[in-house]
Every structure is written in C-alpha cells, then in structure tokens.
Amino acid sequence: MPSISRRGATMPESPIRKLVPFAEAAIKRGIKIIHLNIGQPDIKTPKIALDAVRNNTLEVLAYSRTEGAETYREKIAGYYAKNDIHVAADDIIVTTGGSEALFFSMGTIADTGDEIIIPEPFYANYNGFANETGIKVVPIVSHIEDNFALPPIEEFEKLITPRTKAILICNPGNPTGYLYSKEEIKKLASIVKKHNLFLVADEVYREFTYDNREHYSILQESGLAENAIIVDSVSKRYSMCGARIGYLVSKNKEVIQTALKFGQARLSPPTYAQIASEAALDTPQSYFDDVKKEYEERRNILISELSEIKGAVVARPQGAFYCIVELPIENADTFAKWLLEDFNLDGETVMVAPAAGFYATEGLGTNQIRIAYVLEKEELKRAVHILKEALKVYAN
Template sequence: MPTISTRGQQMPASPIRKLTPFADQAKKDGKKIYHLNIGQPDIKTPAGMLQAIRDIDFDVWAYTPSEGTATYRNKLAEYYNKLNYNIQPSDIIVTNGGSEAITIAMQACLNPGDEIIIPEPFYANYNGFACPAEVTIRPIMSHIENGFALPSIADFEKVINEKTKAIVICNPNNPTGYLYSREELEALKELCLKYDLYLFADEAYREFCYDGREFISPMHLAGLENHVVIFDTVSKRYSACGARLGCFITKNQELYGVALKFAQARLSPPAVAQIAATAAVDTPQSYFDEVLEEYTERRDVLVNGLNNIPGVYSPNPGGAFYVVARFPIDNADRFCQWMLESFSYENETVMMAPAAGFYSSKDAGQNEVRLAYVLHTDELKKALVCLEKGLAAYPGKTA
C-alpha cells in the first residue's frame, strides 16, 4: 500500500482528546463523568448572536472575501479599538477558528527549520501547528511553585540562536491560567526588539481576568508594531466554540499581504459565523460581567477544593478557566486513564487532561493535570469529592 508521509507520522495526537475512548466506554458502563478535561464552556451563547443566525435571509450561500467581510472586520476593529489596540479593519484577517490564525502566522513568518520559543506548559496544539510548518519549538520552563510566571529573560536568551524567529505567548494562559503582567510584557518587548523577533500573542481568553487584574496586550506596547501578531477567536469570549471563527491581526502590512495569500489559498472564512459574530460585538457588558462573576466563583471552588485534598497543590490562576494542579501520583496519564477505566464513586468519575501533553521537555509534568472549571459549582464540588476518593484509592499514589 502507499506510504504515509513522515510529516503525518510525526504529527502529534491531541493529549486533550486521547482519553476519549476510555470516557466513551465509561459512559457505556453507566458512569457519570465530570468533564474537566476540555475548555468547552457551558455558558449560554449571547442571545443576539443566535438571533442573527435565525434572521439570516439570503438566496445564495456565497463565498465571503478571503480576509473576511467588510461588515465583520469593521465591527471587530470597533471592538479592539475600545480596548486601545488602535487598529484598522485592514489589519485583520478573519480565519477559520483561532487555529487557522496560528497556522497562517507560522507559514507566513517562519521557514522550515526555524525555531520559536514558548514558555511551557503551553497549549498542546501548538505542537500540532508547528509540525506541518516544519518549525521547531524551543520550550523554556515555567514552574508551578510561582504560579507559572514568565521565565526570566536570561532563560529566553539561553535558547535564542540564528534560527530563532518568534516568541509565542498565550495570555491569559492555557493551560495554567497565568495572566502576564505589564512588566513581563515590557520585558518581552525589549527582547523582541533586541533580537528582531516576532511576538505571537494568543488572546483567546482576554475577557477572563480575575480579581481586578489588568490585561495587557502586546498591541498596547509602543514601538513593537511590526513585530506583533495577535491570534483571537469567538470560541471562548461568546461561548461559541462551534462557530469556528477567529482572526489574525497585525499592523505589519508586508506580513499582512503575505498572510492574505495563505488566506486566499483556503478561499474564505465561514459566512454564517461572520454574521453571528458581527452581532456578537454588540453583546452588552452585563453579559461579560455575569460570566466573569460565574467563572470567578468556579475558580475559587475548584482551587480551594484542590488545595484541601491531601498532597495536592494548585496555584490560583489570574485568568482563563484552567488550572494545572500537582497530584501525589506516579504518572498523570496512568491516573487519568485509571479514573475512567477502573474507578467510580457512587457511579461517578472525573475526566482530566494529563499535563505532560502540554510540555515539550522530556518527563516534565508527569504528576500534573490540567482541569477546566467549565461546570457549575455544584458539579465541581461533586467532582472534587470524586477526585479525592480516587486519589485515596489509586494504586500509584506517592504520598
């Protein structure tokens, strides 16, 4: 039979979804599963977004412009300029989810063999995006003990070489929930200017910042305009993951022109999603206030509950809706599979994402898991009880 490509063989599987077959079997066995493994919010999508879909009235479901409709890009620019990004619609390319924005950036900015630096743990699919672009990820370690703060600039400089072309951050961070400070962003700015690097910023969780903490974007940093590429998506902001609509933003017009060629090659972003997302920009602030209050309560329930389990440690995240927790176990992959295959408490169990899949460094994160607080607090409390019972019964417990 024909052979599979080397690239295909090297393409990593998703560590977030790899336990799905075990979860499916657990459900067939009659177990209830608390899904803390994936960032699928249960928050209702804004009513105006859904109504815009119901109100659609066209005779031909046509292509849209490769860069996105003018109507939607104008509304997007309006949204970002309220946040002081100072951009034009002509700085935006609408993409098929935030994922396509990342792949376009890697194709447009990087050559095969180039390197990008990413603090780890990082969003696992960055590995998947880098693979077809033939780009090498150079990870630098952040640490659970200080809440996964940005590694020192000296750590970045240790791995910068002639192949280094970009630094990637996710802010607030997936999987750790860490929210980068102005001082940390300013330090990255100076580093990118010193070595002439791109700064890719994944801002999918921009709206989810807690305890009154300030969100800072590289777009707020003067003098970095030609270095910054922003990735964004409607998935989390409006609880609209299935819309598969994101965007690529840069003020670097030479880069924009190159990125647009990649957008043209895939023809166009989805028409219906752009109609819905155009309406979504007018979502009232009260919606976001209620969502933020809900997530803050969920975070507090989960983090406090985790830290009350003997041997467990979880830092308190400043944003997004994830935590990475350290468990007293031998191996998180085995533990998470065991929870689905071999354990239940009152016929219930918990699904989590082993954190090793969010690291590139060998053997890192072996006793850590990522948990998403995307369930109501009453369910989170039940999941915590189940988790504590599971940890007590797990054969590979280390403490």
C-alpha cells in the first residue's frame, strides 16, 4: 500500500473542528448543541456587501489580478489610512482568507528548518502552516495567571538563534483576547530591529478592543517598514467568514514581490468575494460601534458567569471575542467529548474547543478550553449554566 507523506502524517488536527463528528452524532440523537467552540460571528453581514454581489452585472466571472483588484486595494489603503496606517495599494496583496496571507508570509520569510518565535497559546493553525512550510515554531509561554501578557523581552532574546527569522503575534489575540499595548509593540520592534528579524502581526480583530483601549498596529511604529508584515482579513470585521478574503500588507518591497509569486501559483483570489469585500469597506462606523458594544457586553456577562464556577480560572479578554478558561478537570479533550457523547441538560449541551491545540509545548493547556462569545447574551448565559452543571456531574 502506498504511504502518505511524513508532512501529512504530522499535520495537526484542528482543536476547533476535530470534535465535529461527535457533535453530528449528538444532533442525530436529538440533542441541541450550543456552539462555544468556533469564532463564527452571529452578527449580520453588512447589507451593502451582500447587495454588491446580488446586484452586480458581471457577464463573465473572470480571474482577477493575482494581487487582487486594483480598485479594491486602493480602497483597502484608504481604510488603513483612517486607522493611522499609511500604506499604498502596491503594499497590499489580497489573499484567499487571512490563512493564505499567513501561509504566504511564512513561505516568503523562512526556509525549511528556520524558526519563528510565537507567544503561546496562539491561533492553532499557526502550527499547521508551520508544518506545511517546514518551519519550526519556537513557543514562548504566556500565562493565564498574568492574563497572557507579553513575556519579558529577555525571554525572547534567549530563544533567538541563527535560524530565527521572525516573531509572530496575534493582536488582539486568538485564543486569549490579549491586546498588546503600544509599549509592548515598541519592545518587540526594538528586538526585531536589533536582531534583523521580521515582525509578523495577525491583526484581524483590530476593530474589537474593550475597556476604552485602542489597537496599536506594528505599521504605526516608525522605523519598522522593512521588518513589519501585517496579516488581515474581512472574516471577523464584517462577519464575512465565508468570503475567504484576507490581505498581506508590508512596505518591504522584496516581501511583496516574493509573496506575489506564491500568489501567482494559486492564480487569483475569488472575484465575487472581492466584490462583496470592496463594498464592505463603505460600511458606516456605526456598524462597528454597535458590534463592539455588543461584544463587550457579551464578554462582561461571560466573565461574570464563568467566575461563579468553583475552581475555574478565567482570563479577561481585552479584545477579539475569545476567552481562555482553566477548568477543575484533568483533560479538556476528554471532557469536551464527554459533553457531546454523554451529557445533556434538558436536551442541550455545549461544544467547546480544548485549548491544548493552541499550544506548541507538549502538556500545556490540557485543562483549559477556549470559548468564543459569538452568541446572543441569553444564549451565552444558558451555555455557561450548562457547562457549570456538567462540571458538577463530571466531578462525581
């Protein structure tokens, strides 16, 4: 029998999606599942984006340019300018989701065996992209007791080797909701310039910051133009996950020229999705103000409800819409499966994402889960109530 590749065999499963078969089986048994496991917003997509597709007059659905439509990239540059990030259309490559932007970034800046330092826990697919490109993830641990704050810069310096190519952050963070301060970005900027590294920032949750805190982009930092790469996406910003449109943004011309070659290999980003995404850029600020207010209220309810669970340790998100919770259990994978296979409360159960898959260090996060608070407030309360009751049964 022919054998599969080692790369395929070692490709990690998604901690978010690997429990789907158990959920489907529960649904067939008549169990209602409340999804806390995936960052699929329930917020409506802006009507202006949907209408742009519905009312378009295309007669041929043709390829777009590899780097994305010029009019779209010019409007993206205008969006960034409103956020005090000054780039040109030629500094932007439109990608098939933020995932492809990450893949292009890794392929552009590192070779097989090279290293990228990433504070953990981090977005689980970073492990997958690193596996695809043969890059070694070098994790640096942040701790729930410190609300997942940036580890000391001295700890980063200890990990830098001749094979280190970049530091990668997610700001605000998935899965932690941690928001890097301006001072922390400046510290990271200093270290990458000192060691001639790239600083890659996944900024897809830029709009969602709480407690009157503001997002500070790496491309707002002066003197970082040659080192900085932004990964971005329309998925969460406009509740358009299915559009699969993202961006790679850098003022480093060699980075853009190289990433473009990866883009040429996949031809072009999807045309209809670009039409919708370009129209979405005209979404009024009131949309974001309302969405941000809604998520902040959901966060407050979630933290309040989770804090009543005996033995739980809860991190307080400052951005995005995720929360890491440490539970009084030994293994979150086993618990998550048990919730779907063996537990329900009045015909309902919850689906969570075990947090170990968001770490690269073996053994970390085994008793933690990630919760996405993308549910209406009453549904969120119900979900935490079910989780609380489940833990009482699970402990016996």
